[in-house]
Amino acid sequence: MSAYVTKVALAAAALALMHAASAQPPASGDAPSASSSRDLHGMWEPTRFHVLTDAPLNAAGEALVQRNRAAMDSGRIMHTAWTSCRPGAISSMTMPRELIMIMQTPREVVILYEMPRMIRRIELDGTHPNDIEPSYVGHSVGRWEGDTLVVESIGFNGYGELDAHGKPTSTRLRTVERFTKSADGERLDIEITIDDPEYYTEPFTIHRSWRRAEARHQHEYDCMENPRQEDFANAYYVHDRYRPTCMRVQGEGMEPSRMVCRREEQ
Amino acid sequence: MRSRSGNRLTACTTAALSAFLLASGLYSQQTLANESVLARMQGVWMPEPTPDELRTVDGKRPPLTDEAAAIYEERIALRKAGDTSFDRTTWCAGPGMPRILLMPYPFEIISSQDRVAFIHGWYRWFRVVDMAGDAEPDFFYPTTMGFSVGRWEGDTLVIRTVGLSDVTTLDAAGLPHSDEMVLTERLRLLPDGRLENRLTIEDPQFYTSAWEARVTFRRDPNARVGDDVCPDRIAMGEPAVEEWR
Numbered sequence: 001m002s003a004y005v006t007k008v009a010l011a012a013a014a015l016a017l018m019h020a021a022s023a024q025p026p027a028s029g030d031a032p033s034a035s036s037s038r039d040l041h042g043m044w045e046p047t048r049f050h051v052l053t054d055a056p057l058n059a060a061g062e063a064l065v066q067r068n069r070a071a072m073d074s075g076r077i078m079h080t081a082w083t084s085c086r087p088g089a090i091s092s093m094t095m096p097r098e099l100i101m102i103m104q105t106p107r108e109v110v111i112l113y114e115m116p117r118m119i120r121r122i123e124l125d126g127t128h129p130n131d132i133e134p135s136y137v138g139h140s141v142g143r144w145e146g147d148t149l150v151v152e153s154i155g156f157n158g159y160g161e162l163d164a165h166g167k168p169t170s171t172r173l174r175t176v177e178r179f180t181k182s183a184d185g186e187r188l189d190i191e192i193t194i195d196d197p198e199y200y201t202e203p204f205t206i207h208r209s210w211r212r213a214e215a216r217h218q219h220e221y222d223c224m225e226n227p228r229q230e231d232f233a234n235a236y237y238v239h240d241r242y243r244p245t246c247m248r249v250q251g252e253g254m255e256p257s258r259m260v261c262r263r264e265e266q
Numbered sequence: 267m268r269s270r271s272g273n274r275l276t277a278c279t280t281a282a283l284s285a286f287l288l289a290s291g292l293y294s295q296q297t298l299a300n301e302s303v304l305a306r307m308q309g310v311w312m313p314e315p316t317p318d319e320l321r322t323v324d325g326k327r328p329p330l331t332d333e334a335a336a337i338y339e340e341r342i343a344l345r346k347a348g349d350t351s352f353d354r355t356t357w358c359a360g361p362g363m364p365r366i367l368l369m370p371y372p373f374e375i376i377s378s379q380d381r382v383a384f385i386h387g388w389y390r391w392f393r394v395v396d397m398a399g400d401a402e403p404d405f406f407y408p409t410t411m412g413f414s415v416g417r418w419e420g421d422t423l424v425i426r427t428v429g430l431s432d433v434t435t436l437d438a439a440g441l442p443h444s445d446e447m448v449l450t451e452r453l454r455l456l457p458d459g460r461l462e463n464r465l466t467i468e469d470p471q472f473y474t475s476a477w478e479a480r481v482t483f484r485r486d487p488n489a490r491v492g493d494d495v496c497p498d499r500i501a502m503g504e505p506a507v508e509e510w511r
Contacts, residue, residue: 041378041379041381084497085358085497086495086497086498101381101383101394102378103376103377103378103381103383103394104378104379105376105377105378110376110378110383110385112383112385112392112394117390117391117392118390119385119390119392119493135492135493136493136495137493215404216396216398216403216404217394217396217403217404217405217413217414218394219405219406219409220360220409220410220411222359222360222409222410224357224358224359224360224389224496224497225354225359225360225433226359227357241498241501244497245357245358245497245498245500245501246356246357246358246497246500258351259351259356259357261356261357261500261506262500262501263500263501263502263503
């Protein structure tokens with residue numbers, strides 16, 4: 001084949017590739033393109049771990065934190081929503097851990113957390129319904145302000161702690177998260193404003209960051225895998241609800257251990 | 267001469283161009299078809315009832331090895347006597363694959379670029395299928411949901427999952443498996459609008475041959491995949507896993 005024919009064939013190939021690219025299905029709605037700074041899709045990992053969060057506690061909040069501290073000072077092990085396998089969205093905002101997968105459709109942004117295992121769904125351009133049933137993850141709506149995704153969440157159930165001191169939250173909790181991807185697409189910065197007049201004197205803002213992860217798959221965290229009696233031997237529960245529902249009880253003598261689940265009517 | 271050569275070049279160019287356009291056209295038509303099928307697979311699905319003892323597509327008991335059959339028989343007897351200590355879902359631990367597809371809880375399929383996710387209505391479990399290629403998944407140790415890679419075969423979404431921990435059972439009755447199990451799912455939309463998943467299980471440690479099971483799902487306009495927290499349900503006196511009604 002002459003050089004000319006090769007060039008023609010290459011040009012045809014280039015045309016074909018352009019054709020193939022343009023033949024991709026049209027994005028419905030205003031779905032972002034892969035290169036868009038409004039595209040948060042992908043696997044992310046925290047840039048660092050956070051154990052404590054500075055927060056302007058009011059007297060009621062301070063009293064609860066002091067109660068937690070007294071229990072820990074007496075040698076007991078504190079159990080929060082996180083450790084009792086009922087994590088709330090607030091703890092993943094303040095204490096990012098392990099990998100998250102962000103899925104994005106024209107209608108919503110879905111965040112799939114590896115640890116603690118949790119799913120947050122953020123309805124884009126949505127509104128909070130009037131009859132939200134309070135939950136650990138709350139109800140989240142999002143909107144774009146320029147290239148920043150602004151997520152407002154309400155409808156929390158009051159069972160969620162900010163940090164390792166057990167800083168409390170109530171059903172009055174409201175959060176605003178502002179997600180901004182860096183220009184090179186490798187970093188996701190989140191500015192989080194936490195407002196809970198039940199326990200804090202004023203709204204306060206913290207910053208957390210994720211960086212793009214190489215991993216193709218998340219791992220998994222099976223929190224209820226094997227709760228053992230000895231794990232709760234010296235426990236202090238921030239809320240009664242965090243008492244274990246099931247635990248593996250040691251058998252006596254030759255009797256093997258067995259899993260026992262507590263039910264309310266018992 | 268020049269002219270004939272020109273004609274030959276033109277013919278050659280046209281042929282090359284047509285070949286590339288045809289090839290790319292076929293490719294993009296297939297991509298469009300897959301996008302369209304995937305769009306119709308998205309949304310909330312409710313599994314149709316399956317017996318507690320998972321059967322093959324021919325309605326037979328799976329081809330268990332003698333050792334595996336003994337384990338299964340023992341579990342069936344225990345369960346009959348009210349002892350589900352072999353079943354980790356009893357205390358809200360992960361059901362794993364494919365068990366979670368056989369439980370009376372809805373799941374939602376969503377897709378985003380090179381990923382298809384299954385979000386389950388039982389205690390916040392989810393699974394993300396990597397559609398980016400056939401390469402073996404990377405994992406350190408097995409998990410209950412395993413590591414899934416997907417591809418299209420015509421209108422069928424084929425998902426291959428490895429790294430499935432042997433702590434789970436394949437069905438409610440206690441069908442065992444090893445962590446060497448390879449699970450291949452073939453998902454397709456049926457003409458009546460239901461979703462079908464044909465499961466192929468390859469696990470020479472526990473089964474004498476590969477076997478296939480079939481589970482179907484229907485749209486349920488009332489089903490919602492909410493934030494289910496199993497230990498709270500147990501504490502309220504509800505079962506960890508609902509029975510089929």
